[in-house]
Amino acid sequence: MMNKPLRKSFLYLFMVVGAIVSLFPFYWAMxxxxxxxxxxxxxxxxxxxxxxxxxxxxxxxxxxxIGRVLFNSLFVSTTYTIIALFVSTLAAYAFAKFRFRGRNLIFTIFLISMMVPYHATIIPLFKMMASLGWLNTYQALILPNLAYPFAIFLMRQNLLAFPDSLIEAGRIDGAGEWKIFFRIVLPSMKPALAATAIFLFMFQWNNFLWPLIAVSSTDMYTFPVALSSLFGLSRIDYGQVMAGVTIATVPIIIFFLALQRQFISGMLGSAVK
Known part of the structure; x- marks a missing residue:
């Protein structure tokens, strides 16, 4: 049987090889x-x-x-993350802590909607944006998918573990539902909020198909759409492409590291104070 030091050496070697394989594409792009x-x-x-x-x-x-494209991506992704996180958390709180008729049915419909291919919603969504006159606007890039089913599911599963007794204690003390939500529930949900925010930001930052369809003006391009325009029919300047990929990766890393610190501190601390 393999002794413990040798087993740890193989484990560290496996982790180093895995790290090299994972980081090499970023190194190659840089x-x-x-x-x-x-x-x-x-x-x-x-x-x-x-x-x-x-x-x-x-x-x-x-x-x-670069400046305009970077501003578009940052503005759209940040605004979407903030609004979608608020909407998803409110919906998840209602599904997890309120009892009303049809709750399980509505939540089941949300789960089923996750199985619908995203491409199947493109045409009706495009017609809706066109009828509202929102094509080539930030509204068309931000407002769709605000009630993201997976984000609602993720927050609901975390809120189910939140003690109902704390909510009841807040109500007995005379606190309203909004005060309970913002003062009691949200401070204890920092790890879940950080994880959901990372997911929402990365989803919107990497979103390519919908911005490609919803906007046609170069002034409204996000980074994925702008980078795709570099791939011409004849010559492709891979130096430009890799420079764009490197720049586009930096905000994601910064956002992840910023929320990762909060996520770890929330995990190490007590979830319910």
Missing amino acids: IGATNESGSMFSKPPVLVPGDQLIVNITNLNESIG
């Missing part, structure tokens, strides 16, 4: 952003930084307008 387009598929592959980073970023800015 290396590609610093080299010329032709070096991306050279043999042997180029794995050291080059001196073309400023050139690639300058060309990328001329092609898509």
Whole structure:
């Protein structure tokens, strides 16, 4: 039988190999952003930084307008995350802590809606946005999918574990439902809120199909749509593409790390105080 030190060595080796495999695509993208387009598929592959980073970023800015595209993505993703998190948490709180007729049926319909292919909703959603005159606007990018079924499901499962006795104690003390929700329930749901916020932000930041259909003006492009415009029919400048991928990855990492710290602190602390 394998002794404990040897077993730990194999475990650490497996973790190191897994980390290298997971991080190598990001490293390759960053290396590609610093080299010329032709070096991306050279043999042997180029794995050291080059001196073309400023050139690639300058060309990328001329092609898509980095500032405008970055603002669109940040504004849409941040606004969507805040509103969708609030809506999803309210809906989950109602499903978890209130008793009303048809509650289980409505929640089942929410779960079934998760099985409907996203592409099946594109045409009716597009016609709805067109009838409202919201095409090429931020409303068309933010408002759809605010009541995201998976976010509601995730928050509901966490709220089911919240003690009903604390809610009843708040009501006995004369607190209204809004005060109970904001002062008692939400402070104890920080880990769940952080996890749901990360999911919602990444979903909206990486959303490609709907922004591609909902907006046609380059001034309204988000990062995935803008990067797709770099793939022409003849020549593709992979230096620009990798520079754009690297820039687009930074906000996701920052957002994740910021909420991860809050998530860990909430997990280490007491969920109910």
